[in-house]
Amino acid sequence: MKKFSEGYIHSIETMGLVDGPNIRIVVFMQGCSLRCSFCHNPDTWEKNKNKKVTSKDIVDVIRKYRPYIELGGGVTFSGGEPLVQSQFLLEMLKLCKKAGIHTCIDTSGTGYDLNIIDDILKYTDLVILDIKAIDDTNYKKITGQNMNMFNTFIEKLKSHNNKLWLRQVIIPTINDNEEYILKLKEYIKQFNNVEKVELLPYHTMGYEKYKKLKIKYKLEGIEDMDKDICNKFQDILNAD
Numbered sequence: 001m002k003k004f005s006e007g008y009i010h011s012i013e014t015m016g017l018v019d020g021p022n023i024r025i026v027v028f029m030q031g032c033s034l035r036c037s038f039c040h041n042p043d044t045w046e047k048n049k050n051k052k053v054t055s056k057d058i059v060d061v062i063r064k065y066r067p068y069i070e071l072g073g074g075v076t077f078s079g080g081e082p083l084v085q086s087q088f089l090l091e092m093l094k095l096c097k098k099a100g101i102h103t104c105i106d107t108s109g110t111g112y113d114l115n116i117i118d119d120i121l122k123y124t125d126l127v128i129l130d131i132k133a134i135d136d137t138n139y140k141k142i143t144g145q146n147m148n149m150f151n152t153f154i155e156k157l158k159s160h161n162n163k164l165w166l167r168q169v170i171i172p173t174i175n176d177n178e179e180y181i182l183k184l185k186e187y188i189k190q191f192n193n194v195e196k197v198e199l200l201p202y203h204t205m206g207y208e209k210y211k212k213l214k215i216k217y218k219l220e221g222i223e224d225m226d227k228d229i230c231n232k233f234q235d236i237l238n239a240d
Contacts, residue, residue, distance in 0.1 A: 004055045004057075005054065005055045005087050005088045005090075005091040006052055006053065006054050006088065007029065007052070007053065007054075007085045007088030007089075008029070008030035008048055008050055008051065008052055008053075008085070009027060009028065009029050009030060009050065009051055009053060009058065010029065010030050010041075010044050010050050010051075010079070010080060011028045012025065012026070012027055012028070012061060013025070013026040013028070014065055014068075015068070019078060019104070019106055019128065020073075020074065020102075020106075020126055021072055021074075021102075021126070022069070022072040022073035023068050023071075023073040024073050024074055024075060024076050024104070025061070025062050025065055025069060025075045025076070026076045026078055027058060027075065027077050027078065027082075027092075028041075028044065028078050028079055028080065029044075029077060029078070029079045029080050029081075029082045029084070029088075029089070030044055030046065030049050030084075030085070031046065031047030031048075031081060031084035031111070032045050032079055032080045032081040032084060032108075032111065033084060033111040033145065034108055034110055034111075034132070034143040034144065034145055035143065036142055036143050036144075037141075037142050037218040037219050038142070038169050038171055038202055039206065040205055040206025040209070041079075041080065042209055042210055042213055042215055043213065044079050044080035047085065055091040055092045055095060056095065059092055059095040059096060062075050062096065062099075062101060063099060066101070069102075072102075073102065074096075074102025074103060074104060074125070075096055075101055075102070075103055075104065076104040076105070076128070077103075077104070077105045077106070078105075078106035079106070079107075081108055081110060082106070082107060083105070083107055083109070083110065083111045083112035083117070083120070084111035084112075086111075086112050087113065089105070089120060090116055090119055090120050090123065093105075093124060096123075097123050102125050102126070103123060103124050103126070104124065104125060104126040104128060105120070105124050105126075105127055106128040106130070107127065107128070107129060107130065107153075108129075108132065108150070109129055109130075109149070109150045109153030109154065109157075110145065110149045110150055111149070112149070114152070117153070117156055118156065121156060121157065121160040121162055124162055125162070125163065126162065126163045126164070126195075127157060127162045127164050127165070128164075128165045128166075128167060129157070129165070129166050129167070130167050131166060131168045131184070131187075131188075132150075132169075133147075133175075134183060134187045135147075138175075142174075154190070154191070157191070158190075158191070161192050161193050162193065163193050164191055164192070164193050164194045164195060165194075165195055165196045165197075166188055166194060166196070166198070167197075167198045167199075167200055168184060168197075168198075169201075169202050170199050170200065170225050170230050170233060171202040171225060172202065172222050172223060172225055172226075173222060176229065176230075176233075178233070178236060181236050181237055182236070185236070185237050197238075198234075199233055199234045200230075201225035201226070201227050201230040202219075202222070202224060202225040203224045203225070204219075204222075204223070204224055207220075
């Protein structure tokens with residue numbers, strides 16, 4: 001009998017509408033190597049926590065919802081950071097592709113096993129890439145890590161030519177200005193096969209989780225990003 005990979009998941013959303021095209025099953029996986037100042041899911045940081053399952057367990061759940069996702073939908077592996085559990089992720093992607101299910105990963109492009117990242121991208125139809133910052137200084141301030149792993153992931157993406165959605169959180173006092181948006185616009189020209197670029201307004205909905213977990217909230221005092229201003233920045237980004 002085949003032995004399936006085991007891993008840890010946080011939760012499963014069965015009717016996801018924003019994490020990829022159409023209706024999707026969203027598998028939130030445990031573990032993340034970054035500590036982003038604006039993260040609203042600190043409960044996903046630790047890898048070996050919450051529910052331990054096999055890759056087959058997860059794909060069996062996904063299969064049950066095929067009537068909802070087969071018309072242009074699929075499965076999105078998110079987190080945390082799905083690449084932290086690279087082998088577990090790879091096996092789930094393979095099983096989904098074998099079942100004819102559209103696959104997506106929502107990732108920061110970090111925490112992966114370099115030996116199998118090419119295989120992961122081979123079985124991924126769509127990558128939603130979360131851009132934290134576009135220069136090493138600010139990237140390290142926001143995430144606590146340098147950009148080396150992220151930059152390597154970008155080169156891998158270019159070689160595989162996966163379909164790509166790009167996302168950037170806009171945070172008051174940090175990157176909520178036209179100068180940054182114009183630099184971001186220039187930065188994303190390097191990416192191939194981009195279908196969508198989204199600016200996401202920063203929010204404080206995860207603040208209570210930090211209090212419960214007794215973790216210091218790095219952006220305390222910074223208010224939610226004004227959605228109308230964020231939309232104006234989106235217009236600047238989209239303009240020819």
